[in-house]
Amino acid sequence: MSTTRTRRKNGQQRVAFHERLEKSDLIEIYRRLWFARLFDEALYDAKKKGRLRRGNVYGSRGQEAIMVGTTYPLRPDDFVSPIHRDMPVFVFRGMTVEQVMCQVWGKAEAPTRGKDSWSHMGDMNLGIVHSTSMLGSTIAVACGVLWAQRLDGRRDRVLVAYTGEGATATGPFHEGLNFAAVHKLPLIVVVENNQYAYSTPVELEVPTKTVAERALGYGIPGYSIDGNDFNAVYDTMCEALDHARAGNGPVIIECVTYRLQGHADHDETRARKYRPVEEIELWEKRDPLVRYRQYLLSTGQFTEAELPEPPLDIKEQIERAIVYAISSPDPEPHTALEDIYDESAGVSL
Numbered sequence: 156m157s158t159t160r161t162r163r164k165n166g167q168q169r170v171a172f173h174e175r176l177e178k179s180d181l182i183e184i185y186r187r188l189w190f191a192r193l194f195d196e197a198l199y200d201a202k203k204k205g206r207l208r209r210g211n212v213y214g215s216r217g218q219e220a221i222m223v224g225t226t227y228p229l230r231p232d233d234f235v236s237p238i239h240r241d242m243p244v245f246v247f248r249g250m251t252v253e254q255v256m257c258q259v260w261g262k263a264e265a266p267t268r269g270k271d272s273w274s275h276m277g278d279m280n281l282g283i284v285h286s287t288s289m290l291g292s293t294i295a296v297a298c299g300v301l302w303a304q305r306l307d308g309r310r311d312r313v314l315v316a317y318t319g320e321g322a323t324a325t326g327p328f329h330e331g332l333n334f335a336a337v338h339k340l341p342l343i344v345v346v347e348n349n350q351y352a353y354s355t356p357v358e359l360e361v362p363t364k365t366v367a368e369r370a371l372g373y374g375i376p377g378y379s380i381d382g383n384d385f386n387a388v389y390d391t392m393c394e395a396l397d398h399a400r401a402g403n404g405p406v407i408i409e410c411v412t413y414r415l416q417g418h419a420d421h422d423e424t425r426a427r428k429y430r431p432v433e434e435i436e437l438w439e440k441r442d443p444l445v446r447y448r449q450y451l452l453s454t455g456q457f458t459e460a461e462l463p464e465p466p467l468d469i470k471e472q473i474e475r476a477i478v479y480a481i482s483s484p485d486p487e488p489h490t491a492l493e494d495i496y497d498e499s500a501g502v503s504l
């Protein structure tokens with residue numbers, strides 16, 4: 156553990172959260188960043204080569220520090236609600252890579268048993284709340300989960316709801332945050348501000364300088380941070396967790412980043428037309444993986460050889476899971492009507 160003192164609060168010097176991490180944490184974080192990158196690359200590749208013929212691939216290249224930095228400090232009993240660019244979050248919170256790949260390939264073993272695709276899945280045993288397809292309304296669902304927790308007498312389980320900057324312009328985003336703020340629910344809204352909502356640039360969705368300023372309307376803290384800097388994301392998340400767990404209510408964390416790819420694989424060519432090439436090139440230079448590797452080397456705790464680019468075993472793990480999904484059975488047609496209603500509640504088909 157490093158003892159560098161970098162922060163002052165109430166006149167006292169404090170060690171930044173990321174500087175309290177052990178060497179084993181640092182290497183695990185490095186590997187998770189690479190897992191996210193390789194997951195994205197493998198699925199784009201599978202789609203391009205015709206190995207994946209169902210659904211779309213929604214890229215997360217460049218947004219890895221957000222996924223890793225917001226999940227690493229969580230407790231096992233906290234909740235997350237990941238959206239379409241957060242597939243690795245399902246794995247970081249306990250799903251197997253095989254399960255996630257079965258979901259992408261629409262297989263019987265998937266959490267939705269092939270009824271839905273991509274991120275449209277959840278597992279309440281793992282605290283993974285199914286995000287809604289209608290962007291923004293995930294925040295309202297998150298409020299329902301946290302309200303139910305409160306009725307059960309649990310006030311310190313935090314829910315991290317991910318959303319895009321475009322989604323913050325929808326009605327349910329406002330209604331949900333308003334409710335969460337009034338009732339001081341432990342909700343952390345992570346806004347992945349990747350500058351574009353499909354082809355709409357952020358300035359046509361958000362009238363303020365930052366998305367975080369939306370927090371002013373709810374009387375809650377709003378952070379606007381560099382989403383490509385793992386340490387900034389991790390430190391802010393630790394602070395937000397302390398705030399929410401202490402019963403002080405919700406927090407908005409705007410992670411400023413960039414969507415390096417199109418909206419999805421079907422948008423790759425067009426996406427090059429509605430964004431200036433120089434803009435893409437500028438953000439490619441801010442690669443969060445390169446930056447974290449440089450940080451690790453600067454701590455003097457690692458040699459170049461200890462930080463492979465990429466770690467090949469992770470690449471192999473992902474490929475094994477893809478092969479598993481491709482060869483696993485499709486759902487039987489009769490299962491389409493199963494698991495639609497909660498039969499224990501007296502409703503059945």
Ligand SMILES: Cc1ncc(C[n+]2csc(CCOP(=O)(O)OP(=O)(O)O)c2C)c(N)n1
Nearest residue numbers: 240288289290319320321322349351352353
């Ligand atoms: C209410 C609604 N409108 C349109 C869509 C289709 N759609 C899915 S993602 C997306 C873009 C969302 O942009 P943003 O919230 O900024 O997230 P990003 O995709 O950039 O990560 C759109 C238009 C949807 N799912 N829900």
